[in-house]
Amino acid sequence: MEKRVFDGSINYIQIMDENGNVDENLRPKELTDGIILQMYKYMSLTRALDAKMLSLQRQGRAATYGPSLGEEAAQVGSAMAMGPKDFFVPNFRQHGTYITRGMPLDALILYWKGYEEGIMPARKINAIPYIVPVSTQLLHAVGLAYSQLYQNTGASVITFVGDGGTSEGNFYESMNFAGILKAPVAIIIENNQWAISEPRSRQTVAPTLAQKAIAAGIPGVQVDGNDVLAVYKVVRDALTNAKNGPTLIECITYRMSMHTTADDPTKYRPDADVEKWKPRDPILRVGNYLRKKALWDDSKQSAMEEEHRQTIDAAVEKAEQFKKDPKSMFENIYATMPAMLKEEEDAAVSAQFWMQKNDGE
């Protein structure tokens, strides 16, 4: 005997196309033009901060930085879909998510200047720090989500991973655990088509990443990740459904810039590939929509840009006034400082860290 025991398929959702035309049937009712305008501003602010971070890095005023250029809709749309009590668990590229959730810009800048202190306000916005080891954060998100279920808080969790990150064991383990625990979590794949120099096709022969959900037995959906409305909708739906368990969401987007400031994409990626994605820009299409609705024009655009410039400059100035405290490195390793470590700290402090002229800054 032979019979089919399983069928699976994956849907793709787009609400606003590349020209800013909206499929009103799919548009969530609560997504008013006012909210779309807000999304536009968050995406623009994210992009402006990105540009600033790149220039600070180039001037030696910031550490290695991974831009989110082109991926703003996936981040801002997801963040906008969260409820006030919800948590987010980022990878290293979630600048737009932090910004939308209210992370102070000076704190983000401080972090990317190379200070752990910069991430301290994250706790206040229910976020954990940026996580660099690819995919490892996903299990934290599942556990954090389960803790909300266990304590009946009603809060859910969103978490992010790249297309490359879906190759790690942790990715599969997180979906599987989430399924078994019925964890209220949305696992969002920000598929920007590249993992440093490796194209998406090098990660898996599966035609979609969303279908990875099928093996874990959880819902999976693919969305135009450059369409902030569609991202909002799928994340919102996932969170509404979170009491029934997790969802896997694949946002189709594109890394318009370098992997990080340490990367040179001309080594492996033809410029023509990048050009193809320019008309699909996530900010451009919302701008077109708002202009068609007469909600936006050139003067509003330049006023917004000026406002963002001032906000960012003030944040940079504040971050650059930060006074470093090398002693602080020792202070939060354990809940109580062990004698063994205290001795090392005292020796370092009394020797002024053995710094000579010209060491450090």
Added chain:
Amino acid sequence: MMANMVTAINNALDLILQEDDKAIILGEDVGKDGGVFRVTDGLFDKYGDRRVMDTPLSESGIIGTSIGMALGGMHPIPEVQFAGFMYLAFDQLVNHANRYRSRTRGTWNVPMVVRTPISGGVRTLEHHSESPEALYSHAGGLTVVIPSNPYDAKGLLIAASHMNDTVLFLEPTKLYRLFKQDVPEGIYEVPIGKAGIVSEGEDLSIITYGTMVPVVKNAVSKRKVSADIIDVRTINPIDEKTILDSAKKTGKVIIVHEAPLSFGVGAEISARIAEKAMFELDSPIIRVGSPSLPYPFPQYEDYYVPNEGKVIAAIDKILSE
């Protein structure tokens, strides 16, 4: 040829691929990109994607499949992009790569060379600056090598590729482009398991390796002391004889490494000296390492990694005793 460490390792890999058609390179971004530090640059163009393979983003996958390839008669040279991400393959290394030989009483073995960048000082993000040599040495069954200059890097890597076991080849990123050296064009070996003598002296012995070799050299020349400087080079198995001979000669020992002080390689060296040469010392051993805490963010790394001042303070202390 004059070569920095990147060029020297690249050249060694090229010669290994030429000499041994079972040898392949695999890892994240090792192909077209030539590795994030360009260590495999040009090899993809020269040998093609069968010999220089971009893998999916999975460290456990890279090391686990490399083990299988090695069991099957190939000679993989996997790259893990940073040592800070090799923990995802820790199980494969310390439960499998190191044990096939003993579990099968020598009937199966895992000839592979795992390359990964280690150590800090180059202003990277988190998890890009760790010095985890003690963890792997402690596991048993893994040969652990750390070069400190281009000549040694090439010779040690070639020697590693001629071994029939798993060798972890840990490359200090800070030294990748720090200086150039005259490096022979052809195949040569620097012996694994044998320490290098950087300088010979009478007053004290400084035992070090990796990023700390140039720091120690500078400290010694600033203090104008006569010191044995020993570059351990192979962490496991350690060259005890060279270390003990020097300790007995000078009677004063400082051990300097970048890895955190506690439970590290310095403790191992110190214990061996204490066990076998204690009565020939005329002052207590001093260890210099980073504080016993995780590697900090870039703004604090200069306060964390041992610097010349810290080595000089140790020299002054031991000579005053």
